[in-house]
Amino acid sequence: MRPLLSWAGWRAVLARTYSPGPSAGYRGASGAQGYVRNPPVGKCDLQGELDRFGGISVRLARLDALDRLDAAAFQKGLQAAVQQWRSEGRTAVWLHIPILQSRFIAPAASLGFCFHHAESDSSTLTLWLGEGPSRLPGYASHQVGVAGAVFDESTRKILVIQDRNKLKNMWKFPGGLSEPGEDIGDTAVREVFEETGIKSEFRSLLSIRQQHTNPGAFGKSDMYIICRLKPYSFTIKFCQHECLRCEWMDLNDLAKTENTTPITSRVARLLLYGYREGFDKIDLTVEELPAVHTGLFYKLYHKELPDNYKTMKGID
Numbered sequence: 001m002r003p004l005l006s007w008a009g010w011r012a013v014l015a016r017t018y019s020p021g022p023s024a025g026y027r028g029a030s031g032a033q034g035y036v037r038n039p040p041v042g043k044c045d046l047q048g049e050l051d052r053f054g055g056i057s058v059r060l061a062r063l064d065a066l067d068r069l070d071a072a073a074f075q076k077g078l079q080a081a082v083q084q085w086r087s088e089g090r091t092a093v094w095l096h097i098p099i100l101q102s103r104f105i106a107p108a109a110s111l112g113f114c115f116h117h118a119e120s121d122s123s124t125l126t127l128w129l130g131e132g133p134s135r136l137p138g139y140a141s142h143q144v145g146v147a148g149a150v151f152d153e154s155t156r157k158i159l160v161i162q163d164r165n166k167l168k169n170m171w172k173f174p175g176g177l178s179e180p181g182e183d184i185g186d187t188a189v190r191e192v193f194e195e196t197g198i199k200s201e202f203r204s205l206l207s208i209r210q211q212h213t214n215p216g217a218f219g220k221s222d223m224y225i226i227c228r229l230k231p232y233s234f235t236i237k238f239c240q241h242e243c244l245r246c247e248w249m250d251l252n253d254l255a256k257t258e259n260t261t262p263i264t265s266r267v268a269r270l271l272l273y274g275y276r277e278g279f280d281k282i283d284l285t286v287e288e289l290p291a292v293h294t295g296l297f298y299k300l301y302h303k304e305l306p307d308n309y310k311t312m313k314g315i316d
């Protein structure tokens with residue numbers, strides 16, 4: 001068996017942090033902005049990253065000798081490293097721990113580290129070193145659910161389901177949770193298809209509900225967004241796992257029935273208003289725009305803006 005890495009060796013490794021250089025370019029999950037890939041440091045190649053807010057990001061997965069390190073040696077080394085970072089004026093430490101190295105969580109916690117977030121295969125702990133209370137941003141605060149109000153203008157019918165897993169069965173729109181990285185409209189179309197077999201396309205965003213300490217969101221806040229969709233198939237083949245019933249219902253009936261949730265009732269009435277007075281009265285439409293700093297694109301939802309206002313041509 002190879003010997004465990006000594007405290008002195010671990011301290012030397014951990015205490016070595018790096019400053020961003022001109023070739024910085026990597027953006028870490030912790031929000032790390034500048035980063036330089038460093039030359040290997042002996043057997044333990046610590047990738048210490050300094051972010052643009054003066055915090056240090058330590059990824060234990062990048063340490064060569066991790067398997068040979070015991071929790072007590074880690075704690076001593078981390079304590080010494082924190083002391084050094086503090087003396088260097090660092091603002092915070094982000095500690096990324098692979099799930100199989102979770103034995104390092106308790107020693108870090110005993111030094112004041114707290115959980116910031118966890119993904120399926122790793123956890124991230126933080127320690128604020130700066131002045132006053134922590135200014136580190138929290139992790140995701142909401143779960144996002146999206147439903148599709150699939151409305152067929154030619155028949156005035158709307159697609160509704162009753163959820164199999166609810167104690168009280170009320171009519172509601174098919175929908176479900178958004179996948180990471182999924183556009184709102186795509187979630188609505190996917191969920192509607194999975195739950196009802198109906199194919200549809202996105203038209204607009206109709207409403208957003210925000211609810212805090214939601215039991216279905218693990219006590220976090222829930223954002224529930226309802227989209228207007230246009231159907232292009234009509235034969236229902238509903239999911240037996242999730243739905244008890246599914247049907248095309250007259251929009252007037254849905255707007256008047258008591259056997260529905262308040263949010264479904266309100267959106268049915270909103271749709272009826274849009275159907276009679278023009279959907280432009282109720283629709284938030286979407287446009288893709290480029291992000292200035294990242295070169296990425298995003299979707300912006302708002303009431304339709306006349307072209308002359310988009311270009312500001314002829315507007316004083």
Ligand SMILES: NC(=O)C1=CN([C@@H]2O[C@H](COP(=O)(O)OP(=O)(O)OC[C@H]3O[C@@H](n4cnc5c(N)ncnc54)[C@H](O)[C@@H]3O)[C@@H](O)[C@H]2O)C=CC1
Binds near residue numbers: 191222261264
């Ligand atoms: N006011 C309304 O009309 C309602 C709105 N919502 C909103 O819809 C969104 C969620 O939609 P859903 O249709 O519930 O999600 P979903 O369609 O993504 O998933 C629901 C399915 O996930 C599975 N599932 C969920 N929790 C589970 C657990 N703990 N164990 C095992 N299986 C589980 C079940 O198969 C369940 O049928 C949320 O944003 C929520 O607030 C949900 C219900 C009613």
Ligand SMILES: [Mg+2]
Binds near residue numbers: 175176177242
């Ligand atoms: Mg669902």
